[in-house]
Amino acid sequence: MKPADISINYTPFGYSDWQARVAAIKQFGSAGKKTAVVSTINGDANVPFYKELANQKISAEDIPVVAFSVGEEELSGLDAKPLVGHLAAWNYFESINTSENKAFIAKWHTFIKNPKRTTNDPMEAHYIGFNLWVKAVQKAGTTDVDKVIAALPGLETPDLTGGIAKVLPNHHITKPVYIGEVRADGQFDVVWKTNGTVPGQAWSTYLPADKDIVADWVTLKCGNYNKATKKCAGQNYK
C-alpha cells in the first residue's frame, strides 16, 4: 500500500463535531479505490461519528468502518440503524449460536431480571477468567496469589463459543477471532472467523523494537526477555 493511500487523523476524546472529518473521508473514499475506515474511536464519540456517516450517505457497502470498541452493550445505547453493515472485531459475539452461549445468556437474563440486557466480549473474558482462576485454585489447593499464578499456565476451560481457552506460558490465553457486521437490532452477524483459536502474543513479531522480546513465565520467569541480549529487562523496561 502506498503512503498516499493512507490517511490518519486524531481528534480529541469525546469529539462530537464530525462533519468536516466525515466529508474528508467521503472525499478520500471517492478516489475510486476500495476504501475502509479503521476506527479506534473510543466511547461516546462513536455515536455522532456513525450518525454523521449515515447523514452524509456513506454506506457500509462503499466504505465499511471497522471498529475495535463497539460491542453489543454500546450499540444498545444508540439507534443502530445507521450502523448496519459496519464491522467490529471481537473474540465473542452474543449472536454466536452455541449451547454454552445460549445457557450463559439465559442465566444472565435471569440474574439481571431484564431480558433486554446484552452480553458482550468483556463479559465472556471474565467468564473465562473466573473459571480459570477456580481451576488454578483447585490445582494449587490455596488462594495464595503467587501459587495461583504459578498454577495457571497450561490450564484449560471451555469458552462460550465452542472453543477452549488455554493459558499460555506468557499469561495470555487462546481465543477465537470474529469479525461481525452490525445488524439493525444492535447484534452482530459473524462474517469472518479464524480457524479455531489464536494464541495471544505479548510482543509483536512485526515491530522492530519488539521482535526479540518474549514473555515466558514458566521457564524464563520473565515478561520481557530479550532473546538477542539474553537479558530480562523486568521493571526497567524502556
Place this chain on the structure above:
Amino acid sequence: MKKSFIRLGVQWLFVLLLLANLSARRVYAQSASDANFLAAVGELRDATFADKENIIERLVQSGHANARPVLTAFLEDRLYVRNEDQKIFLVKSATEESSSSLELIDTLSLKGAGLAPIDQLTKIGTNNHLRRILKTMLARFELSSTDPSVRLNAVRDIEKDLDEGNVRLLRERSGVETDSRVKKELDTGLALAALGDSNVQARLSAISTLRYSLRQDALNKLEALLEKSPDGSFVERDERVRHAAAAAVEFISRWRTFYSGIETLFFGLSLGSVLVLIAIGLAITFGVMGVINMAHGELMMLGAYTTYVVQVAMPGHTAISILVAIPAAFLVAGFTGILIERTIIRFLYGRPLETLLATFGVSLILQQLVRSIFTALNRSVETPAWMSGSLQLNESLAITYNRLYIVIFTLLVFSALLIVLKHTRMGLKIRAVSQNRAMARAMGIRSEWVDAMAFGLGSGIAGVAGVALSQLTNVNPNLGQSYIIDSFLVVVFGGVGSLWGAMVGGMSMGVVNQLLEPYSGAVLAKIFVLIALILFIQTRPRGLFPPTGRSSENQ
C-alpha cells in the same frame, strides 16, 4: 356428407390433441423452471456467503419472474427459513420490535402463506459484499421503473460497475428515457464508460459531457488520462484528448474547490449555531442577570432526556415526537431553572463566587439524579426520517438535513427570544430590572418575580438546546459538561448581556474553528481559537458588543 363430418371431426380432434399436447409441454416447461428456481432459492438456506453470490447470479440468469421480488427481499433482510419444514418464505416488511410474528409470502405464488412466530423463523443473512452485488443486480430491473427517482438511483448503482453488459443496458435506456435528470445521469454514465473507447472522437465527446458534471469519479477518470506510464509515455496517446482532459480537470477542480469552501462555511455555521443555541440561554442568566450558572449545561441535559422520554412515550411517532419534545423540554428545564433560582440563587445575588460554587453543586446533583433514574449508559434518541440524510445541491455539494434544521432552529429561537425581550411586557420588565433594579422596583415592578421568570426563560432555552443536541450527540448525564465551557466562551466573547453578541460570537467561533481544522487538526484548532479569544479579551475586555449606557458603569 357423413364422410365429410367424420373428416371434420377427425381434423378437430387432431387440432385439439395438438393444443393439449402444446399446453402440456408449456406446463411442463413452466414447472421445470419453477423447480430450478425453487432449488436455487432453497440452496440459499445453508450456503456460505461465497456460495450465495453464485446463487444470486443463477437466479438472475434464470430469468424467472420471481427473481426480482425474491432478491429484493433478500437485500432488505426479508428472506426467512421456517424452522419446522426448512421452507423459504418472504416476509411482509422488516422486523418490527413490537410484533412477535411475521406475515409469510410464498416464493413462487407471491401470495400470503399465513403468519409465523418470529422465533420459528431464521433469517437468511447478507453481508456488505452481497448487498453491493444485489443492489447492482436489482438496479438493472429498476432501470425500467415508472418512478424517475428510482430510475435515477438505479443508474447510479449501475455506474459503480460499468462492464460491457451494464453499458449496453444504459445505452438502451438512454434511447427511451424521458426524464431529464435521469437522462443526464445516463449520459454521464455512458461518458464515463466511453473514456476507455478506442475511438478518439468518442473519447473527446465523452470529455465534453463530463466537463460539467463536477463529479469526483469523473475527475478521477479524467486525471487518469493525464498520467504517464512507467516508460515516460502518456497513457492517453492522442494529444487533443489530453488537452481536452486537462482543461476539463482544471475546470472541475476549480469548481469543486469553490464548493468545498462553501461546504466548510456551512460546517462552520452549523457548529456555530450549536454554540449560539447553548449560549443564548446563558446570555440571559449570565448576561442580563449576572448569575454565573454552572448548572446551565445540566439544564440542556434535562432537555435532551426530555426528548428521550417523549420519544419513548410516543412509540412509532418519531417524526412528531421531536416537535412535541421542544415545548416539553422548554417547560421541564424552565421549571427546574425557576426552582433552582427560588431555592438557591436568590439568596446569593451579588455574590458571584458563592453562586458559582452553589450552581456547580446543583449541576452535580442533577447529573447524579439523572444517573440514578436513567443509569449512566447512553440513551438512544432516534433521528426522525425528515432529519436524516442530506440535501444534494449539486454533484459536489451536499448539506446534511440535521445540521440544516439546527441552523434554522437556532435562528428561530434567536428571533423568538429577541421578540420576547423587546416587544413583550415581560421582556420590558426583565430589561428594566437588569438595567436598574432599584428604579424598577420603585416603578412597581416585582423584581423577585422578574428574576425568577428571566432565569426560567434562560433555562428553558437551555432545554430547547438540549433537544437539538440530542440529535447530534450522545444523551448521557455528562452531556452538559462538554458544552458549558464553550458556551461561557461565546458569551464572554460576544459581550456580556448582548444577544447579538452571542449570535455573532458563536457563529464566528464556529466558522474560524472549521476553517482552521483541515490545516491544524481538531485539537490545535480549538487551542488556536482559545488563544485568539484570550488575546481579544485582553484588548477588548467587554467583548464584541459591550453593554453601553449608564447601567454598564456600575458593572
